[in-house]
Amino acid sequence: MTVHARGLLFVALLAAAGCDDATTATSPTVTSPVTELFSGQFVPGGSAARAFTAASAGTVSITLSQLGPQTGLVVGLGIGIPQSNGSGCLMTQIMEAGASTSPQLTVQVDAGTYCVRLHDLGTLTSQVAFTVTIVRP
Amino acid sequence: MTARMLLFAALAAFCVGCGDDDAATAPTDTEQVFTSVTYTGTLEVGAARFYSFTNNASGSVTAFLASVTSVDSKQPVAVPLEIGIGIPAGTGCAATTTQLVTPGLVTQLSASLAAGVYCVRVADAGEIKAPITFAVRFVHP
Numbered sequence: 001m002t003v004h005a006r007g008l009l010f011v012a013l014l015a016a017a018g019c020d021d022a023t024t025a026t027s028p029t030v031t032s033p034v035t036e037l038f039s040g041q042f043v044p045g046g047s048a049a050r051a052f053t054a055a056s057a058g059t060v061s062i063t064l065s066q067l068g069p070q071t072g073l074v075v076g077l078g079i080g081i082p083q084s085n086g087s088g089c090l091m092t093q094i095m096e097a098g099a100s101t102s103p104q105l106t107v108q109v110d111a112g113t114y115c116v117r118l119h120d121l122g123t124l125t126s127q128v129a130f131t132v133t134i135v136r137p
Numbered sequence: 138m139t140a141r142m143l144l145f146a147a148l149a150a151f152c153v154g155c156g157d158d159d160a161a162t163a164p165t166d167t168e169q170v171f172t173s174v175t176y177t178g179t180l181e182v183g184a185a186r187f188y189s190f191t192n193n194a195s196g197s198v199t200a201f202l203a204s205v206t207s208v209d210s211k212q213p214v215a216v217p218l219e220i221g222i223g224i225p226a227g228t229g230c231a232a233t234t235t236q237l238v239t240p241g242l243v244t245q246l247s248a249s250l251a252a253g254v255y256c257v258r259v260a261d262a263g264e265i266k267a268p269i270t271f272a273v274r275f276v277h278p
Contacts, residue, residue: 057243060242078213079242080203080204080213080272081175081203081204081242081272081274082175083175083177084175084177090175090177090203090204090206090272091204091206091212091213092203092204092213092240092241092242093213093240094212094213107242108241108242108243109242109243110199110201110242110243110244112173112274112276113173114242
């Protein structure tokens with residue numbers, strides 16, 4: 001066998017031997033909990049709501065992380081389920097809340113769609129801006 | 138063996154060696170489809186209301202009382218209501234499984250049911266003093 005023929009045989013053996021599944025194991029991506037931010041504005045007498053989906057059963061925590069521009073403001077903060085027609089949020093639990101750095105509502109939920117709602121308690125005199133932090137499964 | 142023959146062997150190995158040997162199998166459809174329903178209504182003192190639904194297959198039906206609010210103030214109230222799952226009977230719902238619950242967002246009632254027509258019932262168990270609106274979320278096959 002010539003050197004050239006030996007080289008070709010080597011190529012053939014490589015081709016035959018190189019067919020194992022080359023996929024390497026990867027660890028699953030951790031996707032829960034997920035943090036969502038809900039920001040907006042509402043006027044005196046108004047409200048704002050947003051739906052979110054819990055991908056699995058678990059704990060939802062909600063924090064009114066920003067409320068201003070005035071300081072010391074307090075509004076209604078609640079969690080519930082969206083109305084079937086999408087026109088609002090059917091409240092399960094509400095509380096009075098100001099801006100905070102720690103969760104103000106912590107609720108166990110099944111997998112499904114829920115909503116968070118902010119509303120004026122009748123104390124606002126001008127438009128307010130807010131950010132709500134939602135941590136959900 | 139000539140170089141040409143070896144080249145042929147190499148190409149043949151490239152062409153046939155890397156197929157997936159698993160035989161093709163038809164996908165199996167074993168995942169059950171569930172439907173989520175939000176049943177809302179107004180409940181007078183001492184009253185009961187129900188909602189009929191069809192279980193498309195046997196499986197677990199789960200429900201929770203998601204919301205109870207005062208008709209007057211529109212504010213949530215922590216009053217307990219009786220929720221139940223049963224079978225439509227005449228103009229009512231004969232509940233076979235019931236629970237007295239306050240609003241929450243996790244399963245409060247479950248029943249394993251065959252395919253067929255059933256109902257979810259919401260009733261005042263003597264706890265409400267004025268009309269309320271309620272929302273029950275239930276999930277069925």
